[in-house]
Amino acid sequence: MKFSANLGFLWADRPLPDAIRAAKAAGFDAVECHWPYEVPVEEVSAALAETGLRMLGLNTVRGNTAKGENGLSALPGREDDARAAIDQAIAYAVAIDTPSIHVMAGFATGDAASEAFRANLSYACAQAAPHGISILIEPLNRYDAPGYFLTTTEQAREIIARVGAPNLKLMFDCYHVQLMEGDLTHRLRALQPVIGHIQFASVPDRAAPDRGEVNYAHVFGVVRDMGWPTPLGAEYKPGGDTDATLGWLKDLRG
Numbered sequence: 001m002k003f004s005a006n007l008g009f010l011w012a013d014r015p016l017p018d019a020i021r022a023a024k025a026a027g028f029d030a031v032e033c034h035w036p037y038e039v040p041v042e043e044v045s046a047a048l049a050e051t052g053l054r055m056l057g058l059n060t061v062r063g064n065t066a067k068g069e070n071g072l073s074a075l076p077g078r079e080d081d082a083r084a085a086i087d088q089a090i091a092y093a094v095a096i097d098t099p100s101i102h103v104m105a106g107f108a109t110g111d112a113a114s115e116a117f118r119a120n121l122s123y124a125c126a127q128a129a130p131h132g133i134s135i136l137i138e139p140l141n142r143y144d145a146p147g148y149f150l151t152t153t154e155q156a157r158e159i160i161a162r163v164g165a166p167n168l169k170l171m172f173d174c175y176h177v178q179l180m181e182g183d184l185t186h187r188l189r190a191l192q193p194v195i196g197h198i199q200f201a202s203v204p205d206r207a208a209p210d211r212g213e214v215n216y217a218h219v220f221g222v223v224r225d226m227g228w229p230t231p232l233g234a235e236y237k238p239g240g241d242t243d244a245t246l247g248w249l250k251d252l253r254g
C-alpha cells in the first residue's frame with residue numbers, strides 16, 4: 001500500500017516545505033495539503049523536487065473563516081468568490097503539478113445551494129480539465145461540520161451524475177463516511193468508479209488509524225484488492241508529535 005501524508009494535519013506545526021521533508025523521512029509516498037496559498041509555489045516546488053514526492057491534492061479556500069465560512073461553492077450569490085477560489089486553486093495546482101483539487105461547498109442547504117454548487121463544479125471541471133486536474137467533492141460529517149452542504153456519498157454520487165463531467169470525482173474520506181453512513185467496504189467497492197481519492201483517520205477521534213471503531217488493517221486490504229492505484233491520504237490529527245504516531249505505518253511496512 002502507498003500512503004500520502006496530509007500536511008494540513010501531519011507536521012502542521014512546521015512550514016509546509018519542512019513538513020514535505022518530514023513526510024519523506026517518515027516513509028510516505030506522497031503528500032497532500034489543505035490551503036497552501038500563503039507559501040510561495042517556488043518553496044513548495046523545491047521541497048517536492050528535493051524529496052521526489054508529489055503533492056496529490058489541495059483545497060479551495062474556505063472564504064471568510066472569521067465568519068465561520070467553510071467553502072463557497074454552494075453559496076447562492078457568491079459565485080464570483082467561489083470561482084475566484086477555484087481559479088486560485090487551479091493556478092497553484094498547475095504550478096506544483098498537483099492532480100486534484102477539493103472544491104469546498106460550504107454551509108448551505110436547499111435548491112438554490114444545489115444549483116449553485118452544480119454550476120460552480122461545472123465551471124471548475126471545465127477550467128481544470130485542460131490541465132489534467134480532477135475536481136473532488138467531499139462529504140463532511142455532521143459532528144465536525146454541522147450545516148455543511150455535502151454530507152453523504154449518496155448525495156455526492158447524485159451531484160457527480162448530474163454535473164456529468166468526467167473529471168468530477170468523490171473524495172472518499174473513510175472517517176467522515178463511517179460517521180455518516182458506515183458500511184465502508186461495500187461503499188468503497190460500489191463507488192470505486194467515481195472515487196478520486198481516499199482518506200482515513202480513526203473513528204470517532206480522528207487520530208492515527210491504529211485505534212477506534214474501524215479496523216483499517218481490513219479496510220486497507222479491501223482497497224488493495226480493489227486494485228486502487230494511488231496513495232491513501234493519512235488525514236488525522238496527531239495531537240502532538242506526528243513522528244510519535246506513525247507506528248501504524250511502520251507496522252504496515254513490516
Ligand SMILES: O=C(O)[C@@H](O)C(=O)CO
Pocket residue numbers: 034059102138173176199235
Ligand atoms: O476531511 C477534511 O476535513 C478535509 O479533507 C478537507 O478537505 C476539509 O477540511
Ligand SMILES: [Mg+2]
Pocket residue numbers: 138173199235
Ligand atoms: Mg478529508
